[in-house]
Amino acid sequence: MRTEPAPTGLKPAPYFSEVAEGPAGVEAWWVEAEDGTRLRMAVWPKGAKGTVLMFPGRTEYVEKYGRVATDMAAAGYGMVAFDWRGQGLADRPGHRRDMGHVLSFDEYRQDVAAFLKALAPLDLPKPWFLIGHSMGGCIGLRALYDGLPVAAAAFTGPMWGLQMAPLLRIISPAVMAIAAPLGFGKIFAPSTGPWEPMAFEDNTLTTDRDQFDYMARQTDAHPELALGGPSLTWVKQAILETSTLMAMPPLDLPSVAIVGTGERIVTVDAVKTRMASWPKGAYLNIEGAEHEVLMEDPARRSQTLDAILTLFSDAPT
Numbered sequence: 001m002r003t004e005p006a007p008t009g010l011k012p013a014p015y016f017s018e019v020a021e022g023p024a025g026v027e028a029w030w031v032e033a034e035d036g037t038r039l040r041m042a043v044w045p046k047g048a049k050g051t052v053l054m055f056p057g058r059t060e061y062v063e064k065y066g067r068v069a070t071d072m073a074a075a076g077y078g079m080v081a082f083d084w085r086g087q088g089l090a091d092r093p094g095h096r097r098d099m100g101h102v103l104s105f106d107e108y109r110q111d112v113a114a115f116l117k118a119l120a121p122l123d124l125p126k127p128w129f130l131i132g133h134s135m136g137g138c139i140g141l142r143a144l145y146d147g148l149p150v151a152a153a154a155f156t157g158p159m160w161g162l163q164m165a166p167l168l169r170i171i172s173p174a175v176m177a178i179a180a181p182l183g184f185g186k187i188f189a190p191s192t193g194p195w196e197p198m199a200f201e202d203n204t205l206t207t208d209r210d211q212f213d214y215m216a217r218q219t220d221a222h223p224e225l226a227l228g229g230p231s232l233t234w235v236k237q238a239i240l241e242t243s244t245l246m247a248m249p250p251l252d253l254p255s256v257a258i259v260g261t262g263e264r265i266v267t268v269d270a271v272k273t274r275m276a277s278w279p280k281g282a283y284l285n286i287e288g289a290e291h292e293v294l295m296e297d298p299a300r301r302s303q304t305l306d307a308i309l310t311l312f313s314d315a316p317t
Helices: 062-074 106-122 135-145 166-179 209-221 232-246 268-276 298-314
Strands: 027-032 038-043 051-055 078-083 128-133 153-156 255-260 281-286
Touching: 027 106, 038 062, 038 106, 051 062, 051 135, 062 078, 062 209, 078 106, 106 135, 128 135, 135 153, 135 232, 153 298, 232 268, 255 268, 255 298, 268 281, 281 298
Parallel strands: 051 078, 051 128, 128 153, 153 255, 255 281
Antiparallel strands: 027 038, 038 078
16 A cells, blocks of 8 residues: 555545455556546556556446456556546446446547556556557557557457447448437437346357456446446447548557457457558457457466567567
8 A cells, every 4th residue: 555645636546456356556546637527547566577558448447457457467567457437437427327428539538648647657667568458449549649658559359340230330320410419419329228237148248257257246346337338429439430540550569459259349350450451460369259358268368468468578668
């Protein structure tokens, strides 16, 4: 625990260590974005090899990455994870707290800027590295174009395109165009709704029962961390942002994108296309894995971690 005063501008925030199963000595802080939105970050103990910036996916929160922080610590890295606006313990939408909603993905860029400003006085060891999962892979890719100061970037199931049912894909442009003018932008997107506990059978996240139960215990113990489906506006903005990012030129940065062969949430072809144009990029399939390749069975999880840690250790600093 910290004995000296808190860094300037930071106030201690709650952190549920009993469900996170992460390294001891974690500190959690409230962070304020430029528009006044209150965010949360967790900072695990420093590592001699550098610091990993963990960008979580939609619906996620810092405690979900306690086990990953343990893996990083064992490999010599410190780690920081973030609650984006609208999820975890960060400020939620005023119209209903169980809905994922932003007016623009530029709001997440505000979050990244606020977190980087908050990290400055903590003097975290360099080099820094990025792991971006799902929506965090989308936010992370945009942050790289904005100059995120990392030596290498790993993406797991990155949201560079959204899987949709064929009918929804056909009608989505028309639906998105009229949703906001008709006042429907703040309703749940089709096929989504309020948060409900997920059954292990045919879940789209992991094939591993232990990891599934780990995630379920967290929201069972702290339902305030749970989040339901996205709004129509969020989906519209996600489509716009991923389309924009896919049209941008490749980056000159060591990277790897890791996707399970059972992926059913993000568009795999978009990931393959992006990485095929990335000069220092690699694409890796994890056979039989679902969306959460960092939360799969031990063999698949080890394959994922090995690829990430090899990328980090080989990156020029």
